[in-house]
Amino acid sequence: MSNTQAPGASPLAGDTPDFDTPIDRAGTSSLKWERYPGKDILPFWVADMDFAIAAPIRRALAERMEHPVFGYSVASPSLMDAVVSFLAREHSWNIDPEWVVWLPGVVPGLAVSTRAYCDTGDEILVNPPIYFHFYDSHESDRHRLLRVPLMSDDNGRRSWDIDAMRAACTPKTKLLMLCSPHNPTTTVFREDELKAVMALAEEMDLLVVSDEIHCDLVMSDARHIPTAAAVPELAHRTITLMSASKTWNLAGLNASFAIIPDPEVRQRFVHAKQSIVPGVPPLAYVATEAAYRDGNPWRLALLDYLRGNLARIKEVVDELPGLELQPLEATYLAWLDARGLGLEDARAHFEAAGIGLNTGEEFGEPGYVRLNFACPRAQLDRGLERLRAGALRAG
Ligand SMILES: Cc1ncc(COP(=O)(O)O)c(C=O)c1O
Missing domain, CATH: 3.40.640.10 (Type I PLP-dependent aspartate aminotransferase-like (Major domain))
Structure with a gap:
């Protein structure tokens, strides 16, 4: 499953950061997106972002490529x-x-x-x-x-x-x-x-x-x-x-x-x-x-956007019994206490609901899941729908 780019829009145009327009990462050997080839599972696991890099970095790389x-x-x-x-x-x-x-x-x-x-x-x-x-x-x-x-x-x-x-x-x-x-x-x-x-x-x-x-x-x-x-x-x-x-x-x-x-x-x-x-x-x-x-202006814009995404996660998770968002001070990785859902295999459970997460076992704390929210908001919303469906199915 890959995300698709809106016709006519390009997150690569100009210097203004565009975190909203989805970028199709299919065919780029992305670790994150290649985990579920041919499956309708959206990846919210490994810590990289589905955003285009900052314009000054792209320009510097392009210039170096001339040599x-x-x-x-x-x-x-x-x-x-x-x-x-x-x-x-x-x-x-x-x-x-x-x-x-x-x-x-x-x-x-x-x-x-x-x-x-x-x-x-x-x-x-x-x-x-x-x-x-x-x-x-x-x-x-x-x-x-x-x-x-x-x-x-x-x-x-x-x-x-x-x-x-x-x-x-x-x-x-x-x-x-x-x-x-x-x-x-x-x-x-x-x-x-x-x-x-x-x-x-x-x-x-x-x-x-x-x-x-x-x-x-x-x-x-x-x-x-x-x-x-x-x-x-x-x-x-x-x-x-x-x-x-x-x-x-x-x-x-x-x-x-x-x-x-x-x-x-x-x-x-x-x-x-x-x-x-x-x-x-x-x-x-x-x-x-x-x-x-x-890259600092881009970083500050990124943090703003991520805060908006975090607010979205709070809205959804606060309504879900058995799932609790832990206080988030840094990173784009939400740490969710899922012990209330009583899942035996949280990864498989949420994959069945169409969302790929990291699980607490990987970090030495079973019962938790980690959700990477560094992606366009529309993509996050689709993921949160699946998170909700998974949580309600368990409850
Ligand atoms: C705490 C921490 N250290 C290191 C890394 C990975 O570092 P690198 O890819 O530079 O080896 C990560 C990636 O998520 C991380 O969260």
């Missing part, structure tokens, strides 16, 4: 400048370009971290529910994963249980892997929470890997604070992973970066990635530079 050679590439000074300026402006974080290590993905950054800093028998602390690659980026025959679930306040907002984390740590615990803002619960951690988690890292002598891939998609009034910036005197304990990929819909291009202030920690990271992790493709560098330098 016919695509050899191994390095980050240009102008790219570094765009990243450094963006972080200073948007997150009040002043970094030294020397701290940056480029990667073809954030997930390889998680995997490199476990290999760089954990010996055989060492432990890595993670907080379920969490993005599934936090569970599989270590070497399972050498490393042990400690799982300390996030706790929930009365409104369902999740945060770290620092006491439980402290109790779980042993002298073998070396790495704490955080996701901030958090996927799938969407929490944007406050300064006091970040300070507490960094104090724990100091007390327990942990290195903190902070995956901040969703940091430019804050939907509420909260403000993202990079973990390393929350306690500058402990920044030597941090590896921050970032990318333009989620925010500007560039996931298939493969450019991300680690920010590692401590030279020795950085050196170990660089050494661990040698011969395993490929370089960043030239077009990915170009797109990333255009995103950080010229």
Whole structure:
């Protein structure tokens, strides 16, 4: 099943972002749309968006395509400048370009971290529910994963249980892997929470890997604070992973970066990635530079549009017994408590209703489903109809 483009309309025309006109992604080898070939199931799962990229990024890519050679590439000074300026402006974080290590993905950054800093028998602390690659980026025959679930306040907002984390740590615990803002619960951690988690890292002598891939998609009034910036005197304990990929819909291009202030920690990271992790493709560098330098108006328009989509989800889900939208602070991924529906296999159940979702099992919290709402509103409405039908059928 593919979506169709309205005749005469083009989301590629002009510089004004057009999030409404559907784009047919059939024939583009889209992971999201190829999951259900020939089936009437609309995909609301994996985290990419059904939107055209920003005009300045398209132009930069087109310009680069005029040059016919695509050899191994390095980050240009102008790219570094765009990243450094963006972080200073948007997150009040002043970094030294020397701290940056480029990667073809954030997930390889998680995997490199476990290999760089954990010996055989060492432990890595993670907080379920969490993005599934936090569970599989270590070497399972050498490393042990400690799982300390996030706790929930009365409104369902999740945060770290620092006491439980402290109790779980042993002298073998070396790495704490955080996701901030958090996927799938969407929490944007406050300064006091970040300070507490960094104090724990100091007390327990942990290195903190902070995956901040969703940091430019804050939907509420909260403000993202990079973990390393929350306690500058402990920044030597941090590896921050970032990318333009989620925010500007560039996931298939493969450019991300680690920010590692401590030279020795950085050196170990660089050494661990040698011969395993490929370089960043030239077009990915170009797109990333255009995103950080010229993509902010598009990003702000995107956030507005996504807030409208979120309001739509609230309207529908509030009427449905057995399904509860969890507080959403960041990302375009709605985390829904579906425990009230009593489903044995939520994925199969909603697929039968014509909607493809991620399920809580994937994130280590059965009973929940995750809905990606980064799509044209008409498409979202069709999906929500199917969500409603699925929920009512279960109830
Ligand atoms: C928290 C988090 N980290 C990493 C990734 C993927 O990163 P990459 O595609 O750069 O490896 C995702 C994708 O959804 C994510 O949500």
